Structure formats: structure tokens, C-alpha cells
Amino acid sequence: MSKSTASSGLPGPVRRYGPYAFLGVVAIWTLLPLFWMAISSLKIRRSMFEFPPTIFFDPTLQYYVDMFMGSNPVTPFLINSIIVALGTAVLSVSLGTVGGYGLSRLDLRGKKHLAFWIISTRMAPIVVVVIPLFYLYSYLNLLNTHLGLIIAHTTFNLPFAIWLMRSFFDEVPEALEEAARIDGATKWEAFRKVSLPLVWPGMGATAIIAIVFSWNDFIFALIFTSNATQTMPIAASQLVTQTGTLWGRVMATGVVILLPMVTFGVIVKRHLVSGLTMGAVKE
Amino acid sequence: MAQIALNHVSKAFNNGSIVAVNDLSLEIEDEEFLVLVGPSGCGKSTTLRMIAGLEDPTGGDISIGTTRVNNLEPRERDIAMVFQNYALYPHMNVRENIGFGLRLSTDLSDADIEERVEDVASLLEIGELLDKKPKSLSGGQQQRVALGRAIVRDPEAFLFDEPLSNLDAKLRKQMRTEISRIQEQLGVTSIYVTHDQEEAMTMGDRIAVMNDGTLQQIGEPNEVYNHPANQFVAGFIGSPSMNTVEAEAVRRDGQTVLESVTSDAFTYDLDATGDTNADLPIEVGDRVTVGVRPEDVVLRAEAAAFEGQHHTTTVDVVEPLGSDNLLYFDVGSRTWTARVSPGFEPESGTSVHFSFPRKALYIFDEEGTTVESRNLADPAEARQVTHGDGGDGVVNT
Structure with a gap:
């Protein structure tokens, strides 16, 4: 211990516990609002605004019951969110995989510029493109459709998806595909049977990014949809009414929006971290 | 089995600014073991990759057997290749790795494929590794699997691209003998690329020395050693150098x-x-x-x-x-x-x-x-x- 203290110039306990303290602060910073939202969704309105706040109280599930059973239930919004998020994920991952593979493998002149151009489309803020897209969508009859929203979300996800998948394909040695082609595979078979299975984790990561973006998007959903296709964030925003804000349902809706993402994240985390090429090549 | 012929083969990169292989003519006899040797960047690997179909020559003809293969895909050339880094499919176990080519290129039944995989595995003494993933194998074992993947297909020719350079010295010598033994046993025409003149001397029926994309000399190991065509070959073949x-x-x-x-x-x-x-x-x-x-x-x-x-x-x-x-x-x-x-x-x-x-x-x-x-x-x-x-x-x- 004394040696390491000397080398870093920090006292032993700081070196040892400092990182934990820092991570603890970050964790509280991140998790406290979510925790607040979660417990508030279980409180009756009066105790929600008590000061000092009560830690022990009689929990109620009334807001959750209202949300699904009461007036203006959240279920159609939830279904719309799921359809749009999955559609976006499928489209972004498929196109991103193909595009990323091309960018990784093809020997194109000006490949760097092409790659930069792809990511640069993501640099404009969403609000800049929303109005022109609205007009385009109205000509194409894509307003108030799931497909319209999926296309809008995919447009914004695709640059990330392509870049991410390109870096995953870069990790797969080209020799594997060459070996497959000599073994009797066509280029397509080498891609499908050798490279594609190896970028599974990358496709998972891309899907998560696409789903999170789509699930949380508010602006596109607000402008391009009406009753039939509105998503969860719109449902939450509608709880701010002229007669007041329905805080309990806002909190409960927040929890319902958050929960699938957290569950999803925990499930795929392990797969994302696992080794990518799994010892394909001895360098 | 087949002979392989290269007729005035050239390969240039970057629109001709880099000439990797320059007007190379070679004939490899049926069942012969030819070693292509030379320093890094001499064009030997590019030559092998052109024979495999992984690179297109910018000039000249390549034929395997009696067929001109310039316009054939690698899978249509009926060759097998062992890569320097083995290139085993990491998501498949050893059994699937070895059987992959048979599944793609033949109509054999699962039972037949299984039998041939087992045969090759016992020839290479890797029978007990069949259900393992490449990741869990040692370098030498991975090398054997790569070899098995080539052998099992019973191809017209074996192409080896510096297959032993990632192994330690002792294992390298052992595998050297083994590859020679298997090649002799199977009688498959083989082209072996290496930068190691000792490998070239010990393994080749004939060795072809390359430098700067040009063939310097081709001949039996002793002939090349005793009567090098030029000072480059004289200095390259033999250790310590002349x-x-x-x-x-x-x-x-x-x-x-x-x-x-x-x-x-x-x-x-x-x-x-x-x-x-x-x-x-x-x-x-x-x-x-x-x-x-x-x-x-x-x-x-x-x-x-x-x-x-x-x-x-x-x-x-x-x-x-x-x-x-x-x-x-x-x-x-x-x-x-x-x-x-x-x-x-x-x-x-x-x-x-x-x-x-x-x-x-x-x-x-x-x-x-x-x-x-x-x-x-x-x-x-x-x-x-x-x-x-x-x-x-x-x-x-």
C-alpha cells in the first residue's frame, strides 16, 4: 500500500475508496429522480407534496389502475410505442448491418468522406427537419401512420447504426470470410454464415440504440401523429391538462415508459460485454 | 490432384503504382510440394492469394489442372487454404469448423460428413477436441484444426500461407514434419508460402525464391543452396547468411x-x-x-x-x-x-x-x-x- 501511495501521490484510503465515493455520487445523481418518480406514483396526491417527504406511507396502485382501466387508457399508446420501436429497430439494424458491412469491407474511393457524410446527416437538430418532413409526409400520406414514424426514427438512427455496425465488422477478420469462400461459400454465404453470427452483439447494441431513441422520441411523435398512432411520451404530455396536471398518472406513466427499457438493458448487457470475435484469430 | 501453372502473372495495386508480383511464371507439378520463399513484401503471399482466387491478377494466366481459373470464384477452384492466423470460425466448434466446407460444397449426408470429419480428426490426433470452440484451443491445436479443415475436403491443391509463423519454435518444427508427412501421404499438390528459409529448405520438393515481386530462382533445395542464381538468393538461403x-x-x-x-x-x-x-x-x-x-x-x-x-x-x-x-x-x-x-x-x-x-x-x-x-x-x-x-x-x- 505504501508503495502505491508513493507512486500516485494520493493517500491510501483515498485511492481505495475514492472511486466508490465518486460512483456513489453519480449513482445517487442518476437514480434519485427515478426513485422519486417511482415512489410518487404510489402515493396519494396529498402526500406527494408533503414536506418533509414521507418515506413510509400506504402505497396505492390507483394511478396504475386508472392508467389502464380509467378514462383515456394508456394501452393504445403503449401498443403504438411498441410497434414503432420494434419497426425502427428492425429497419435500422437491417439497413445498418448491410451499410456497415459495405463500409467496412468495400474498397471504395473516398470511403472516409462517404462515412463522414453519413454521420453528418445526424448533426442537424431534429427540429430543423421536422417542418420540411411534415410537408413531405403530407404529400406522401405518411402522416398519422406507424410507417411514417418508423421511417422518421430510422432516418435518425441509421447513421449511428451504420457506424456502429461498421466498427463491429471491422473487428471480424477478413480472413474468416476468405476461408469460407475457399471452403465453398459464395460471398453472400460467407457474410451470412460467418460474419453475421459474429456481429450478433453489435446488432443487439444497434437495436438498443434504435429502440431507446424511438421509445423516447417526443417531437416526431407530436408533429406526425394524431389519435390513432400516438406513442407513450405523448400520452404523458396529455396529462398536463387545462384543469391541472395529473401528477399521479404522470409519475405512473413515467414508470411504465421506463420499465421496459430498464428490463431490456439488464437482459442484453451481458451479451454486449461478451467477447466479440471470441478468439477467432491469433495475432 | 493437379498441376498448377502460372503464366506471366502480374499484380499491381493502386492503379499500377505498386507492383506486387511482376511477370511470374511457375509450374508446380502434380503432387509436388513447392515452397515460395522470400522476405516480407516480396509478393509471395499475393501470388498465393491469386492462385486461391482472393486477388485478381492484373496480367497473365493461372491454371489449375487443365482449367484456366482466372475468372473462377475461390469456391469453384477446388483448393484448400491454411491461413497464417488459422481463420477458424469462432462461433463453430471444431467439428463444425472442419465440416463447414463439406456442407457447403458437397451433397454428402450428415452421417458421411461426420465420418469424414472423424477420420481427419484421428489423422491429426484431435479427436477429443471435436466439441470444443476454437477459443479454448492452444495455438498448436488450432493449427491442426485449420489443417483438418483443408484436408477433409480432399481438394486439388493445398495452399499454405505462413501457417507456422504463430507457433513457438519447438511446435513449429514438429508441425513442419507433420505437414510434410501428411502431404506425402495424401499426395496433394501443395504450395507453401514462408519467409523462413529453414522451412523452405526442409519442406520443399522445390523452392521458389522471390524478391521484389520477381522470381529469383526455382529449384531443389540443395541446388538453390549450392548454386544460387544471384547474390540475393545466396544471402537469403542459408543460416547464418553467406x-x-x-x-x-x-x-x-x-x-x-x-x-x-x-x-x-x-x-x-x-x-x-x-x-x-x-x-x-x-x-x-x-x-x-x-x-x-x-x-x-x-x-x-x-x-x-x-x-x-x-x-x-x-x-x-x-x-x-x-x-x-x-x-x-x-x-x-x-x-x-x-x-x-x-x-x-x-x-x-x-x-x-x-x-x-x-x-x-x-x-x-x-x-x-x-x-x-x-x-x-x-x-x-x-x-x-x-x-x-x-x-x-x-x-x-
Whole structure:
């Protein structure tokens, strides 16, 4: 211990516990609002605004019951969110995989510029493109459709998806595909049977990014949809009414929006971290 | 099985600015084991990749058997390749790795494929590894799987791209023998690329030496070793490398003498033995390079041990190898090496005397082309000859 203290110039306990303290602060910073939202969704309105706040109280599930059973239930919004998020994920991952593979493998002149151009489309803020897209969508009859929203979300996800998948394909040695082609595979078979299975984790990561973006998007959903296709964030925003804000349902809706993402994240985390090429090549 | 022919094959990259392979013509006989050897970047791997179909030649024809394969996909060429990094499919176990090619390129039933995989696995002694993933195998085992993947398909030809360079020295020697044994057993035409001249010498039926994209020489290992076509081949084949010194042919007392061009006064009297080679195409005033193999250098502690011409030098370093010692010393500002018997181990800094037989001499002209190469029937002959013993120089241009 004394040696390491000397080398870093920090006292032993700081070196040892400092990182934990820092991570603890970050964790509280991140998790406290979510925790607040979660417990508030279980409180009756009066105790929600008590000061000092009560830690022990009689929990109620009334807001959750209202949300699904009461007036203006959240279920159609939830279904719309799921359809749009999955559609976006499928489209972004498929196109991103193909595009990323091309960018990784093809020997194109000006490949760097092409790659930069792809990511640069993501640099404009969403609000800049929303109005022109609205007009385009109205000509194409894509307003108030799931497909319209999926296309809008995919447009914004695709640059990330392509870049991410390109870096995953870069990790797969080209020799594997060459070996497959000599073994009797066509280029397509080498891609499908050798490279594609190896970028599974990358496709998972891309899907998560696409789903999170789509699930949380508010602006596109607000402008391009009406009753039939509105998503969860719109449902939450509608709880701010002229007669007041329905805080309990806002909190409960927040929890319902958050929960699938957290569950999803925990499930795929392990797969994302696992080794990518799994010892394909001895360098 | 088939023969493979390359006819004036060239490969240029970047619109012709980089020529990797330049007008290469080669014929590999049926069942032959040809080793393509050369330093990194000499075009040997590119040549192999063109035969495999992974690179398109920019000129010339490649044929396997009687078929011109230039426009065929790799899978249509019926060849198998072993890669330097093995290129095992990491998501498949050993069984699936070996069987992958059979599944894709044949109509064999699952049972037949299984049987052939098992056969190959037992040939390579990896039967107990069949259900493991490549990640959990050692380098040597991965190498065997890669070999198995090539063998199982019973192809027209094997292509090896530096397959042993990632293994440690001991395993490399073991696998070297094994690959040779299997190749002989199966009788499959093989092309083996390596930068290791020792691998080339020990494994090849014939070796083809390449440099800068150009074929330097092709021949049986001993022929290439004893009669290199030029100074590059002479220096590349053989370890330790051939000793060389730049010299000029001068006339002295009616004798033709090779005299070192650097400050050091190294001279070698070509006619001292009275056995002048009249055919030796050297004129007085010609610049040449003199070469001697380390095993042909005779070193003695006493000058009296030599009857004929000899030189005195100072021992720089002695490297004991067990079976023999390597002695390093300076000649004409070049470091020379001599391979001597293990009993002879002078301290560094001691004065020693060296000579070499006339028959052991290599002479290269200014372009590096071999003018004369050594003419020792038996390399051990050198050690018994303690003075310049004249003989017919073999002219090899």
C-alpha cells in the first residue's frame, strides 16, 4: 500500500475508496429522480407534496389502475410505442448491418468522406427537419401512420447504426470470410454464415440504440401523429391538462415508459460485454 | 490432384503504382510440394492469394489442372487454404469448423460428413477436441484444426500461407514434419508460402525464391543452396547468411587476385593453386562480390596449420550452439560468420587465422548475378581441406 501511495501521490484510503465515493455520487445523481418518480406514483396526491417527504406511507396502485382501466387508457399508446420501436429497430439494424458491412469491407474511393457524410446527416437538430418532413409526409400520406414514424426514427438512427455496425465488422477478420469462400461459400454465404453470427452483439447494441431513441422520441411523435398512432411520451404530455396536471398518472406513466427499457438493458448487457470475435484469430 | 501453372502473372495495386508480383511464371507439378520463399513484401503471399482466387491478377494466366481459373470464384477452384492466423470460425466448434466446407460444397449426408470429419480428426490426433470452440484451443491445436479443415475436403491443391509463423519454435518444427508427412501421404499438390528459409529448405520438393515481386530462382533445395542464381538468393538461403566482401580483380605477379575494395587488405589469389579456371568470366578491373558459406570457412588458432593462403583476424563474438560454435569476425568491414566444431572456442579478442577452399568460393558480378558457385561434392569436404585446393568452378548464370 505504501508503495502505491508513493507512486500516485494520493493517500491510501483515498485511492481505495475514492472511486466508490465518486460512483456513489453519480449513482445517487442518476437514480434519485427515478426513485422519486417511482415512489410518487404510489402515493396519494396529498402526500406527494408533503414536506418533509414521507418515506413510509400506504402505497396505492390507483394511478396504475386508472392508467389502464380509467378514462383515456394508456394501452393504445403503449401498443403504438411498441410497434414503432420494434419497426425502427428492425429497419435500422437491417439497413445498418448491410451499410456497415459495405463500409467496412468495400474498397471504395473516398470511403472516409462517404462515412463522414453519413454521420453528418445526424448533426442537424431534429427540429430543423421536422417542418420540411411534415410537408413531405403530407404529400406522401405518411402522416398519422406507424410507417411514417418508423421511417422518421430510422432516418435518425441509421447513421449511428451504420457506424456502429461498421466498427463491429471491422473487428471480424477478413480472413474468416476468405476461408469460407475457399471452403465453398459464395460471398453472400460467407457474410451470412460467418460474419453475421459474429456481429450478433453489435446488432443487439444497434437495436438498443434504435429502440431507446424511438421509445423516447417526443417531437416526431407530436408533429406526425394524431389519435390513432400516438406513442407513450405523448400520452404523458396529455396529462398536463387545462384543469391541472395529473401528477399521479404522470409519475405512473413515467414508470411504465421506463420499465421496459430498464428490463431490456439488464437482459442484453451481458451479451454486449461478451467477447466479440471470441478468439477467432491469433495475432 | 493437379498441376498448377502460372503464366506471366502480374499484380499491381493502386492503379499500377505498386507492383506486387511482376511477370511470374511457375509450374508446380502434380503432387509436388513447392515452397515460395522470400522476405516480407516480396509478393509471395499475393501470388498465393491469386492462385486461391482472393486477388485478381492484373496480367497473365493461372491454371489449375487443365482449367484456366482466372475468372473462377475461390469456391469453384477446388483448393484448400491454411491461413497464417488459422481463420477458424469462432462461433463453430471444431467439428463444425472442419465440416463447414463439406456442407457447403458437397451433397454428402450428415452421417458421411461426420465420418469424414472423424477420420481427419484421428489423422491429426484431435479427436477429443471435436466439441470444443476454437477459443479454448492452444495455438498448436488450432493449427491442426485449420489443417483438418483443408484436408477433409480432399481438394486439388493445398495452399499454405505462413501457417507456422504463430507457433513457438519447438511446435513449429514438429508441425513442419507433420505437414510434410501428411502431404506425402495424401499426395496433394501443395504450395507453401514462408519467409523462413529453414522451412523452405526442409519442406520443399522445390523452392521458389522471390524478391521484389520477381522470381529469383526455382529449384531443389540443395541446388538453390549450392548454386544460387544471384547474390540475393545466396544471402537469403542459408543460416547464418553467406559471408560476402566486395572485391576487385587485379593482376599481381602474373596472377589474378581478388582484392577487397575497403581499407582492410583482404586478398584472395584465384590462381594460387595453379588450377586456373580459364572460363571464369572475370576481367582485370571488374568489381565483384566474393561469398563464402559459414561452414566453408576454416579457422585455426595457428597460422602454421595452413599450407596455402590464409588471413588473420580477431574473434569478435563466439556463439556456442552445442553441436557447433558460431564465430563472428570482421573482414573488409563486413562481419563474417564461421561455423566451427564445438571444441574450438577462442576468447573474443584473440587472433585467429582463416581460409577457405577455392572450391567453396562464390563470385557475383556487379549486377549480383552468380559468376561462380561452390563446387564441393560434400559440404564436409571443406573442413578437411586446410588450403586453397583448386577445382573447376561451376559457372552458373
